[in-house]
Amino acid sequence: MNTPQYRTLAVANQKGGVGKTTTTINLGTALAAVGERVLIVDLDPQGNASTGLGVPSSEREYTTYDVLRREAALIDTEKATPVPRLTIAPSGMDLAGAEIELLDVANRHYRLRDAIAEYAAQVPDLTYVLIDCPPSLGLLTVNAMAASHAVLIPLQCEFFALEGLAQIMRTIDQVRDRLNPQLELQGIILTMYDGRNNLSRDVEDSVRSHMGDKVYKTAIPRNVRISEAPSHGKPALLYDLKCAGSQAYVRLATEVIQRERAA
Ligand code: ADP
Ligand code: MG
Numbered sequence: 001m002n003t004p005q006y007r008t009l010a011v012a013n014q015k016g017g018v019g020k021t022t023t024t025i026n027l028g029t030a031l032a033a034v035g036e037r038v039l040i041v042d043l044d045p046q047g048n049a050s051t052g053l054g055v056p057s058s059e060r061e062y063t064t065y066d067v068l069r070r071e072a073a074l075i076d077t078e079k080a081t082p083v084p085r086l087t088i089a090p091s092g093m094d095l096a097g098a099e100i101e102l103l104d105v106a107n108r109h110y111r112l113r114d115a116i117a118e119y120a121a122q123v124p125d126l127t128y129v130l131i132d133c134p135p136s137l138g139l140l141t142v143n144a145m146a147a148s149h150a151v152l153i154p155l156q157c158e159f160f161a162l163e164g165l166a167q168i169m170r171t172i173d174q175v176r177d178r179l180n181p182q183l184e185l186q187g188i189i190l191t192m193y194d195g196r197n198n199l200s201r202d203v204e205d206s207v208r209s210h211m212g213d214k215v216y217k218t219a220i221p222r223n224v225r226i227s228e229a230p231s232h233g234k235p236a237l238l239y240d241l242k243c244a245g246s247q248a249y250v251r252l253a254t255e256v257i258q259r260e261r262a263a
Pocket of ligand 2: 020021022044048049132133
C-alpha cells in the first residue's frame with residue numbers, strides 16, 4: 001500500500017473560545033505560504049472558520065454536514081479562500097443535528113476519515129488537512145480524531161486549563177484504543193498568552209512541567225489584530241503580517257512542520 005503523502009491534524013479542545021478556529025486559519029495560512037497544499041475542514045456548526053476565510057453561509061452549496069450524511073463528497077463542498085493553496089470545506093448550522101442523526105448509523109465514527117481518503121485520492125498534491133473541531137468531545141470531534149494522524153490542542157492560559165487538558169487527553173486515549181491506533185498528540189499551543197499576567201505565567205509553568213516538550217515553545221500572545229481579522233474575511237497573517245500575533249503563528253508553523261517531519 002502507498003503511504004499517504006498528506007497529514008491530517010485535528011485542532012481540538014472541548015472549551016469554546018480558546019483559539020481553535022484562529023489557530024486552524026492562521027496555521028493553515030502559514031503552511032500554505034511555505035508551499036503546502038492545505039484543506040481546512042470546518043467541523044463546527046458555528047462555521048467561524050468558513051466565515052473567517054471569506055466564505056459566507058450564502059455561498060456554501062454543500063457543507064461538511066452533507067459530507068457526514070454521505071450526500072456530498074468533500075470536493076463538492078470545497079471553496080477557495082483569499083490564500084493561494086488553502087481551500088476550505090465549510091460547515092453549516094445543520095451540522096449541530098449530525099451528532100444525533102448519526103447515532104445509530106454503522107461506521108458513524110469513520111465518516112470523515114473515509115471522506116478525506118476519497119478527497120486525497122482526487123487531489124494528489126494535498127499535503128495537510130486541518131480539522132477545526134466544535135467545542136465538545138462528542139461525535140464530531142471523535143470523527144475528527146478518528147480521521148487524524150495527530151491532535152493539536154490550543155490551550156488558553158486560565159485557571160482550569162489543566163483539568164480541561166486531562167479530559168481531552170482521555171478522549172485521545174479512547175479514540176486511539178478503539179478507533180485509530182496511530183493517533184498522536186502533535187502538541188499543545190498556549191493561546192491568548194499575556195506574559196505580564198501572573199496567572200498566564202503560572203499556567204504556562206504547570207502545563208510545561210506536566211507535558212514537557214509536547215508544549216510548543218511559541219506561545220500565541222493576546223493581540224487585538226488577531227481578533228479583528230475574521231470580520232474582514234481574512235487570516236490575521238494577511239490582515240497584518242507584522243503584528244505580534246501573526247508573527248507568533250509563523251513561528252508556530254515552523255515548529256509544527258519540524259514535528260511533522262520527525263513524525
Ligand atoms: P474557538 O474556536 O476555540 O472557539 P476562536 O479561535 O474563535 O476560539 O477564538 C475566540 C475569540 O478570541 C475570537 O473572537 C478570536 O478572534 C479571539 N482570539 C483568538 N486568539 C486570539 C489572540 N491571540 N488574541 C486576541 N484575540 C484572540
Ligand atoms: Mg471555533
